[in-house]
Amino acid sequence: MEHLAYDIQSGDFGGAGAASRDLKQHLKRIGAESDAVRRAMIAAYEAEMNVVIHTAGGRLEATVSDGQLDVDVVDRGPGIRDVPQAMREGFSTASSEARALGFGAGMGLPNIERNSDRLRVTSAVGDGTRVSFSIILRPEAAEQGARPSSLGIAAELCRDCRHCLVACPTAAVRVRAAQPSVLDHLCIDCTCCIAACDPGALTLLDAPGKLAPGADGVLAVPPALLAGFGDHAVDTVLAELRGLGFAEVASVHPYEDELRRGVLDLAATSALPTPVISPVCPAVVSLIEVKFPSLVPHLAPLASPWEALQRDFGERDVTYVVSCPSQRTALLAQQPTAQRRTVTPRLVREAVLPRLAARRRAAAGTPAPQPQAAGADDLLVVTGVSHVLAVLEQIEDGRLTDVASVEPFICDDGCFGSPLLGEDAYVAAWRWAAAAGAAPGEGRSYERARPYRPRPGIRLDPDMAVAIRKLAELDVETKALPGKDCGVCGAPTCAALAEDIVMGRAVRALCPYVTPEEESAS
């Protein structure tokens, strides 16, 4: 529960609006829906103006609790003789000074009534008036909240080494009782924990995990997969993939090329803030939405390569071989039925490897390697989570002014470096470059249907009243913990444990440094 109080001076036309403005900032901070904030402000402002225009001064008190804003405005006279009459639009007793300023049109109380969910006016002539109104505060759109992550967890494989805790760039992983779990509202679907997990307890969610091509089946693949079968040439791999029963194998690389072109175009011609950030990697987009909301306007409003491919092929029977959780999540967000159609690279490898082995002899004579096309000067390619974080921070601080556009990938060495692919990133990238043109195809770039939006992953509760209370508790918990970030409790940092305690996901006793006396002192 949060309580705010403001004094309002009689006749203070210049200072009027201060209370409602401050109230607005509070409502925004707890994530209230913007329409409710707007209505609350109009009602509060009218109530404030009434005190300024008609009375000897008063006080506005606001309470936010239980998903509702209650405002009480009490003044010191003169009181309203006939309340129903005052509620009628057009009736006014305002001074000529107030009227000259555009107030006193007899709309104040009716305006409050129109914008609030409940209004009560009580008045005694010669004594004063109390205007009480309430507005129901719903949290801002649910689509900004948690979405299911595409991380698969095989808890029985966990060895409790906790490497994943440190690896996660958004502190979304917890390991308790040798059971890894992930907080959906923070997870950006990158591959950091997967790469850190030796026993393979963390991997790409694989459901239902069958290769079942129909007659018109399309197999959509990342180029890294085509180049990821040892010294088997890319065209051989393509042929054997088709041999699995697919009418067509579509690589995503032409869409990557088109997106790059689109981003460079936007960087040169549009009014987007620079550097323009390419949405090539959905995990980086999520990272920006969760941790760098101020950079959302830098994102080129284009679909990711997989989303663009899905738009072109979505009507057909497509099986998507995604190389990371973020690609799967992006595909599902655009088309929920794609769930039945995403498979892991491993599944495809296992299906195609015996076929490749059978035609071992056909692999003779790979073409000479060609150097990879040099990147344009105005494009900065960044790969790997630590470098991506560093560059995003530079952009946020306004220190990266000489770069027109940035193409960030969360995995080391881009999609070729996904830990879910079988081949080393450098080997696969070299082989892909060497086989340039072996997998022809056309790509396109599309405007994104839904705009990129900040995701307040830090919101403590959908119920704002609870969120406010939890904020105070979080402060207490943070002070009670040692700040060593040792990870023994199963959370990556003391701050993460404090949040877990407040959110009911953990107890203080998990911390090895907290004494039994301190445990009970909460």
Add this chain to the structure above:
Amino acid sequence: MKLKDIAHELGLIELTPEVTAGDQDEIERGYASDLLSDVLAHAPQGGVLVTLQVHLNVIAVASHAELAAVIFAGDRRPDDDIRTKAIAEGIALFVSPADTFDIVGRLYAMGMKGTHA
């Protein structure tokens, strides 16, 4: 249409180029009134207000009604503290020598509509 296009088309005097320059939003609706409670009650979110009122409360009202811009009609010019306040609130201010009727007529001809049209 964008604010700067409106300003150009109507020959408005820009008071807050700081705001106008950064504003890329499409403005589609507007409202004209000198009664500020009426503005609060009916002005369209993200719209433009044409008014004769040039005092500080106009900015407070525009901010609460979440308007993008205010056009002062009849060559009325606000004091500098009002300009400062508007910049802080991200509201663009313009002055036109034309009267309210003519300004609104030209906005309408450009394709802008009222709150409920």
